[in-house]
Amino acid sequence: MKTHKIAVLSGDGIGPEVVSETIKVLKVVEQIFKYNFEFEEALIGAIAIDETGNPLPDATLQLCKDADAVLFGSIGDPKYDNNPNAKVRPEQGLLKLRKELGLFANIRPIKAYESLLGKSPLKRSHIEETDMVIFRELINGIYFGEKFTSEDGTHAYDTCSYHRKDIEEITHLAFQEAMKRRKKVMLVDKANVLDTSRLWRKVAMDISQEYPEVELDFLFVDNAAMQLIINPKQFDVILTENMFGDIISDEGSVIGGSIGLLPSASIGTENALFEPIHGSYPQAEGKGIANPMASILSAAMMLRYLGLEDGAKAIENAVENAINNLIVTSDLDETSDYSTSVVANYIAKIL
Amino acid sequence: MKTHKIAVLSGDGIGPEVVSETIKVLKVVEQIFKYNFEFEEALIGAIAIDETGNPLPDATLQLCKDADAVLFGSIGDPKYDNNPNAKVRPEQGLLKLRKELGLFANIRPIKAYESLLGKSPLKRSHIEETDMVIFRELINGIYFGEKFTSEDGTHAYDTCSYHRKDIEEITHLAFQEAMKRRKKVMLVDKANVLDTSRLWRKVAMDISQEYPEVELDFLFVDNAAMQLIINPKQFDVILTENMFGDIISDEGSVIGGSIGLLPSASIGTENALFEPIHGSYPQAEGKGIANPMASILSAAMMLRYLGLEDGAKAIENAVENAINNLIVTSDLDETSDYSTSVVANYIAKIL
Numbered sequence A, B: 001m002k003t004h005k006i007a008v009l010s011g012d013g014i015g016p017e018v019v020s021e022t023i024k025v026l027k028v029v030e031q032i033f034k035y036n037f038e039f040e041e042a043l044i045g046a047i048a049i050d051e052t053g054n055p056l057p058d059a060t061l062q063l064c065k066d067a068d069a070v071l072f073g074s075i076g077d078p079k080y081d082n083n084p085n086a087k088v089r090p091e092q093g094l095l096k097l098r099k100e101l102g103l104f105a106n107i108r109p110i111k112a113y114e115s116l117l118g119k120s121p122l123k124r125s126h127i128e129e130t131d132m133v134i135f136r137e138l139i140n141g142i143y144f145g146e147k148f149t150s151e152d153g154t155h156a157y158d159t160c161s162y163h164r165k166d167i168e169e170i171t172h173l174a175f176q177e178a179m180k181r182r183k184k185v186m187l188v189d190k191a192n193v194l195d196t197s198r199l200w201r202k203v204a205m206d207i208s209q210e211y212p213e214v215e216l217d218f219l220f221v222d223n224a225a226m227q228l229i230i231n232p233k234q235f236d237v238i239l240t241e242n243m244f245g246d247i248i249s250d251e252g253s254v255i256g257g258s259i260g261l262l263p264s265a266s267i268g269t270e271n272a273l274f275e276p277i278h279g280s281y282p283q284a285e286g287k288g289i290a291n292p293m294a295s296i297l298s299a300a301m302m303l304r305y306l307g308l309e310d311g312a313k314a315i316e317n318a319v320e321n322a323i324n325n326l327i328v329t330s331d332l333d334e335t336s337d338y339s340t341s342v343v344a345n346y347i348a349k350i351l
Ligand SMILES: CC(C)[C@H](C(=O)O)[C@@H](O)C(=O)O
Pocket: A075, A076, A091, A094, A246, A277, A279, B192, B193, B222
């Protein structure tokens, strides 16, 4: 079996805790299915700033470029958040990494697990059978457009910019995914206000011609934020720009019962990165209470991307088994005192 | 009693239906409390485009400038939404009106009515006792920054721009409101990515010095979109920029059980406009099923703004009475077949 080089970027907060549990699970999968992983760790985020002054050291970037896939934890540290003057911030590391690796599509599946329906703040009847995937554009838009703060600090701007080519590739991916699913794409935008949104609509309409079986619909982002809660079942594939995708995918996490469950894949032409959508969650750091499932499910997405479908399926089944047996952390069951590693060990054991 | 000149802009979709019911209610209030209203109607939105080619005719703008308050319905028409090439769109009328009248603060109260707790997609335990106000900046940000689409239609951008002075006034309003409430202001932003958000943080921190009793906190917009659903009770006053406010206030409507309940006030130094936060809802147009309560409650906010507190309170009590007795439209009670005017008549009767 081919050796798969995996760059491991644990980052900040609960990142290292969930990633080390995930690697434990991956090592078991490796044995069972005779895979061959080569894990190599590198610094990113606040910890990289502390140690090197740079949130994305060159060595880290090079390692990621050379790897077959990147397993990512989380980054961010409150000490930077409330300091509007900080010149270097952990998030710059992740954003630069996404850009340099060309990870144009961030794919975030959201589904309601039957045995967790009771855990969501939403009523069972509203979320039952919800199964959607959000395709969020990841390396353009207001995250990467020209930014400016005046010397005297009284004026600032951010620019949301899109070229047709930035939109095309992810739109194709979304339509291709819809073909494998319920054949519905919903473009979320603000076309009644934004020029960039109207460009998205135009490109989506053009590309939809190549997928005559797929139904293309449009929803303004304000309405989408509401519809996601009142009727999440209506969505199959959601396609959207960077910032809107950030907001509605975090919002969508309430459907599954916990953001600690949601994995994501960030795909480029030559590279791919897999990360839980929860952030660094500093309040939980070091307490052993972080839910490792989002990271473990991200690893399953990684295996699938690497063509290791058996391993991916095995992990997903094991996580579902753990959920069904309520071997979960306290975010999913208030009465649970299972720690991060107890949950991960259970998943590893029943693989 | 002084005469209050009220400009009536019904607009599109269900706007005319809910506004005419609201005026019915206002006329009863006028009698009871011996107020003196002078209503004058004018065109805006899609209907204004149809009749004059301009979504905000000069006569409409002038009428609004001269009025003591503007009562607004809604605008928008699907025939413009899916036409990325439309040069003139109904929304331009509303945006220009907001800008020209200097309506810098859009104030959106969200509360859970006891008797409607069962109607929300959210579990009762999550929304009970929720009572927050969103202060959304309304005349800057990405709505009004420089916009561009290239001739060949392959490139577009939108600019989110803020000056310190654009942020100061609404921030003061938010803190003043918090002083009358639970003394908490939550700034929602994306300060880990956007320069404009960091400017907001800086201004909010500075101004908070003048309100030492008020606790100022910060939340990234993605996290806020999640927190609004998992723990809405935590919020007292939310302060945010234009686009984020648009998204989270629509999302917040799920707490009350229906967007058909939510009023808003848009305040400037010299003018003020009152509108339901639901849009033109074209699917419901002409069916008599639109919920008039958001518009009627907006009128209550208008009376309070005009210093007519007795009338405001009377309307709010009457609406609450109607809700408690389930004299509501079908968005709030599936089994109800009360029409827009039956509900409004009930409210007018028990004033
Ligand atoms: C950490 C932050 C920059 C990032 C983003 O906004 O993209 C995070 O919220 C995410 O969604 O991955």
